[in-house]
Amino acid sequence: MGNHFICMSKKDSKEVGSRSKRLGRSQRKLVTEEDLHLQALSMALQQHHLSQRFEGSMSRRIGSTSSRRRTLPDSLQLNNNNNKQDPELLVNIKTKKFVLIHGEGFGAWCWYKTVALLEEVGLQPVALDLTGSGIDLTDSNNVTTLAEYSKPLTVYLENLPEDEKVVLVGHSIGGACISYALEHYPHKISKAIFLCATMVTNGQRPFDVFADQLGSAEQFMQESKFLIHGNGKEKPPTGFMFEKEQMKGLYFNQSPAKDVALAMVSMRQSPIGPIMEKLCLSPDKYGTARRFYIQTLDDRALSPDVQEKLVGENPPEGVFKIKGSDHCPFFSKPQSLHKILVEIAQIQ
Secondary structure (H helix, E strand, O other): OOOOOOOOHHHHHHHHHHHHHHHHHHHHHHHHHHHHHHHHHHHHHHHHHHHHOOOEEEEEOEEEEEOEEEEOOOOOOOOOHHHHHOHHHHHOOOOOOEEOOOOOOOOHHHHHHHHHHHHOOOOEEEEEEOOOOOOOOHHHHHHHOOHHHHHHHHHHHOOOOOOOOOOEEEEEHHHHHHHHHHHHOOEEEEEEEEEOOOOOOOOOOHHHHHHHOOOOOOHHHHHHOOOOOOOOOOOHHHOHHHHHHHHHHHHHOOOHHHHHHHOOOOOHHHHHHHHHHHOOOOOOOOHHHEEEEEOOOOOOOOOOOHHHHHHOOOOOOOEEEEEEOOOHHHHHHHHHHHHHHHHHHHHH
């Protein structure tokens, strides 16, 4: 035993040292991801307390539906060189600023993984809270038009330098906001990306996209169990919101449990006026925009069939698909979403 030594060359020693360093980096990676989520959760809890006084009364309660979640192997990995895009390709991206627009009930907080991944490859993401959403203190019961709802986005675009453009990304009903922006600020937008979003045609309402699932707008306004009457039951509804278990089944059927927990303390009611407003989209403004659509193939809120119908009726320049993603790919498939966003940014 005493004569059997393990001989280690300088090369072997360096390899062991290198493995040790990689292990250290891997451990730091996990800490970085967890810290990032804790920060997002902390911010969400703060905004949850701020938004309590804005919650309206539900006209009717809806039944709970639960679903089994499956966590897919597409977790956020920061500082991982294997996930970085080729720097030479990123040099070819003329527009590096991404403006991320959330969907109904969400806020800027939902993009925390996407923001981190885009920043890591040298891009410049900006996540905005729409009026009455996230930590914006406006009472959403008073938001009645799409112009009011989209104001944080339009103000941002108005204040851009003359020679600067952005890539717009709109999730779910946020698609109506980027359509509105394309019509009013086409010279400020390089590309528009609709993420399982309401990509309507001229004269359509955002609600019309959901008509097959929810019935006519008139029927919904009279009979829906999701409505909120912030100004009193005798007056027209001011917003809508699903119950928590309903949201879990519709939006987060593939999302990690910690992201669902974040959403449960962060979601707010959505104003109903903006989704009932018909959009005026002209051929010379909206019609000249470079539009792209990202489909989510395990989506229960906006079904793949409906998404396919949207791109068929209003064809964009390109269509991308994310397998195994629920309605929130920024939670359930952040890496896949990130790669597609960068790929679209690279299209000349």
